[in-house]
Amino acid sequence: MQTLLNNRYQVIDTLGGGGFGETFLAEDTQMPSRRRCVIKQLKPIQNNPQVYQLVQERFQREAAILEDLGGATDQIPALYAYFQSEGQFYVVQELIQGQTLTAKMQQQGRFSESAVKEILVNLLPVLEYIHSKRIIHRDIKPDNIILRDRDRKPVLIDFGAVRETMGTVFNSQGNPTSSIVIGTPGYMPSEQAMGRPVFSSDLYSLGMTAIYLLTGKQPQELETDPRTGEIIWSHYALNVSPTLAGVIDKAIAYHPRDRFATAREMLQALQIGANTFPPTQPYNPPPVASTPPTIPVSPGVSYQQQTIPVSPGGSYQPTNPQPTHNGQKGVLIASLIAGGLIVGAAIIGFAIANNKQPQIAQSPQPSNESATIRNQPQETATPNTTIPSPTPSVQVSPITPTSVERPSPEQAIQNYFAIINQGQFPTSWNLLAPSYQNNRKLHPNGYLSYIDWWGNRVQSVYVSQVNLVQANENAATLNTNLEYTMKTGKTVPAKVTFLLLWDAENSRWVVGDTR
Numbered sequence: 001m002q003t004l005l006n007n008r009y010q011v012i013d014t015l016g017g018g019g020f021g022e023t024f025l026a027e028d029t030q031m032p033s034r035r036r037c038v039i040k041q042l043k044p045i046q047n048n049p050q051v052y053q054l055v056q057e058r059f060q061r062e063a064a065i066l067e068d069l070g071g072a073t074d075q076i077p078a079l080y081a082y083f084q085s086e087g088q089f090y091v092v093q094e095l096i097q098g099q100t101l102t103a104k105m106q107q108q109g110r111f112s113e114s115a116v117k118e119i120l121v122n123l124l125p126v127l128e129y130i131h132s133k134r135i136i137h138r139d140i141k142p143d144n145i146i147l148r149d150r151d152r153k154p155v156l157i158d159f160g161a162v163r164e165t166m167g168t169v170f171n172s173q174g175n176p177t178s179s180i181v182i183g184t185p186g187y188m189p190s191e192q193a194m195g196r197p198v199f200s201s202d203l204y205s206l207g208m209t210a211i212y213l214l215t216g217k218q219p220q221e222l223e224t225d226p227r228t229g230e231i232i233w234s235h236y237a238l239n240v241s242p243t244l245a246g247v248i249d250k251a252i253a254y255h256p257r258d259r260f261a262t263a264r265e266m267l268q269a270l271q272i273g274a275n276t277f278p279p280t281q282p283y284n285p286p287p288v289a290s291t292p293p294t295i296p297v298s299p300g301v302s303y304q305q306q307t308i309p310v311s312p313g314g315s316y317q318p319t320n321p322q323p324t325h326n327g328q329k330g331v332l333i334a335s336l337i338a339g340g341l342i343v344g345a346a347i348i349g350f351a352i353a354n355n356k357q358p359q360i361a362q363s364p365q366p367s368n369e370s371a372t373i374r375n376q377p378q379e380t381a382t383p384n385t386t387i388p389s390p391t392p393s394v395q396v397s398p399i400t401p402t403s404v405e406r407p408s409p410e411q412a413i414q415n416y417f418a419i420i421n422q423g424q425f426p427t428s429w430n431l432l433a434p435s436y437q438n439n440r441k442l443h444p445n446g447y448l449s450y451i452d453w454w455g456n457r458v459q460s461v462y463v464s465q466v467n468l469v470q471a472n473e474n475a476a477t478l479n480t481n482l483e484y485t486m487k488t489g490k491t492v493p494a495k496v497t498f499l500l501l502w503d504a505e506n507s508r509w510v511v512g513d514t515r
């Protein structure tokens with residue numbers, strides 16, 4: 001390859017490429033040793049002269065951060081230079097000689113408990129340091145950790161911050177209006193997918209990375225308890241000590257408040273032992289026979305975990321959240337992709353749960369995520385309007401109520417998708433309100449359209465987030481984040497708002513509408 005970048009860096013090879021540009025292996029022709037380096041090319045998504053200046057300023061600030069970080073610890077590549085050329089931005093970094101954890105796994109198979117512990121113990125101080133600088137890495141995963149040849153130390157590459165700058169959309173006044181979320185599905189927690197990463201989002205990603213190392217399973221291959229959202233993994237790693245399993249479980253807790261508050265806390269828990277911290281979930285290897293229905297979230301094939309922009313998000317500095325218009329405009333790349341699918345996919349019905357959920361909540365359950373959602377336009381029909389009486393023509397639901405208590409609307413959503421994932425399409429179809437079944441836009445051929453989507457196109461669907469927006473005794477509105485795994489192997493995120501109607505006759509929630 002003959003390319004000479006910035007009149008100085010001789011490109012030797014292309015190492016990879018993602019949505020924001022390519023990564024090259026290059027030689028520095030202006031160093032006596034012709035030192036080898038890695039050059040990351042970054043392309044802003046809004047490529048017009050008005051925003052160029054703004055992106056440029058942010059790029060310079062981000063480069064300064066990378067310089068700072070890389071200079072403080074040798075477990076982050078040193079920044080050698082940064083430059084702009086032909087409207088694109090480049091950072092020149094230290095080449096780390098070694099193997100990514102993904103490559104190592106492919107070569108040697110699963111890691112031992114002690115090897116995983118060593119990686120965690122060596123990485124957590126690095127995370128503690130970057131968090132002390134108020135920076136969240138946001139893309140910790142096996143591909144972004146290199147085990148350095150010279151000392152076997154893990155090195156953290158590929159900070160999400162700079163890529164987020166490239167994914168920021170500015171309005172005509174030059175204010176950032178939204179930004180693509182950086183992260184990798186499966187490795188990033190739900191609050192990050194909603195554009196609200198916190199420091200413990202990195203701990204979650206590190207926990208998921210540890211699970212991959214111990215089990216050899218990518219997150220999408222693991223099952224989730226639909227009642228608790230808990231990821232079920234430890235039966236794939238039976239020799240793991242309760243201490244390490246407990247630390248990991250706490251790191252990957254669904255809600256940030258249940259995780260370790262800091263990297264240091266997690267490190268201490270690892271070093272001292274499980275008894276010194278209150279585990280979020282007591283560590284119990286999951287029972288095999290009596291587990292609740294689980295949602296298969298993967299077709300079980302191996303595929304690359306790619307960093308993808310999944311939704312608009314805020315600043316990478318948690319103290320400086322972005323304006324909350326992020327669901328409304330901007331790049332919304334994934335949302336647009338998903339939007340096309342929603343038309344086909346918004347065919348949703350709900351089963352009553354055989355569960356002990358409390359009475360339906362009378363008011364929204366606020367959370368960081370739902371705060372974001374509340375800033376989005378509320379187009380949902382007022383639940384007090386006339387509600388069609390949902391009496392499905394055929395009763396085939398195998399899930400019959402055994403309790404007089406109502407299932408929560410959130411639980412009903414999870415259960416519905418569990419049924420879909422089990423391939424019980426007649427059942428799920430009969431959990432739609434008749435008016436919704438008869439929606440010819442969504443189901444031009446009725447049930448045939450329904451099974452064409454769920455049976456022929458979608459492999460599985462994973463509910464990563466359910467937020468109750470409003471509810472009364474007749475209806476509930478919920479915002480959900482879904483992730484479709486298509487038969488093609490692609491994963492596609494989508495945000496869907498549901499109107500559930502209470503079917504008093506059959507004591508269950510059914511779907512009245514989706515958007």
Ligand SMILES: Nc1ncnc2c1ncn2[C@@H]1O[C@H](COP(=O)(O)OP(=O)(O)OP(=O)(O)O)[C@@H](O)[C@H]1O
Pocket residue numbers: 015016017018019022023038077093094095096097100143146157158306307308
């Ligand atoms: N500083 C570095 N030293 C050594 N190898 C690196 C360095 N930075 C990146 N690489 C390697 O270069 C390859 C491409 O990196 P890149 O970050 O572009 O990954 P990608 O998977 O192509 O993109 P993305 O992570 O953005 O989806 C990866 O194999 C990565 O391990």
